[in-house]
Amino acid sequence: MAHIERVDLNLLAPLAALLAERHVSRAAEVARLSQPAMSRALQRLRDTLDDELLVRTPRGYRLTPRAERIQRQLQTVLPGLESMFAPEQFDPAEAAESFRIAGTDYARVFAPAVFQRVFRESPRSTLHFRPWHDSIYDELDRGLVDLVFYAKSEHLSPLHTAELFEDRFVCVLSADHPLAATTAITLDAYLAADHIIIGTIDERQTAIDCRLDDLGSRRRAALTVPYHSMAADAVPGTPLILTVPERLLDHHADPGIHILPAPPEIHPLRYHMTWHPRLDGDLGHRWLRDVVRTVTADMPGRAGRQAPSM
16 A cells, blocks of 8 residues: 555546646646646656656657556546546345344244345345344344344344334133123233243243243243244133233134233333444445334334434
């Protein structure tokens, strides 16, 4: 970089015009400079390159050998610089992006529709969906993951976040559970029961258990599993209560279960996506986030607030 640092790169455009036109006045018109400004630029170029560049002859100006070599180099260099500094564009139909996403299996309520739309609009791109784990935000910070779906906003600064939608919690019980005959579950009855826990972080179902912590309460985990689908299948024939977001049960028609609203003290789940600020301006990742927003905004039922595009 020693040679570049002593050069005023603003001289590149006048240099290209001078070598192409071989005439100060015509070069000034091409570069949109006054003739005196172009004359000063030529003198600076001569001083910088230690070469006359243009030499007057009876038939006009001729290029020196050094100038001819520079002109050939500029034919390669300038298009690359023009492309580098031109406004970036993104065409999903032509793009071949590789997106890395992470979340729990709750994402199945919308992720398949996201995948379908991505491949419909950008068939050459690829998607890698990674399972949720306790260090997922570290991976996001290190650039190993691009977009994370989650249900609890916690210790995320300086990451950027957008809320996608809300989903209320419901209790899933075996059809022969004593509470199945009721129309509602009080918090006391809820806390007195045994529970199935979907362990998202430290074997806790954080969206629920953090709320119970705020209330100074705690439920007993009789069974802890890593997946929502596994939990629902474990309910029939047991005295356990499973608490899950209602959208997960949209296609669940098991006659062996009964579904009731969760106690009102358990607030609705607010589902988010988060990404690193370095991806804010990337056109491909902005497009992906807009696809997620569009898909989740079109979900049936309780549509959440759609966040502004970032």
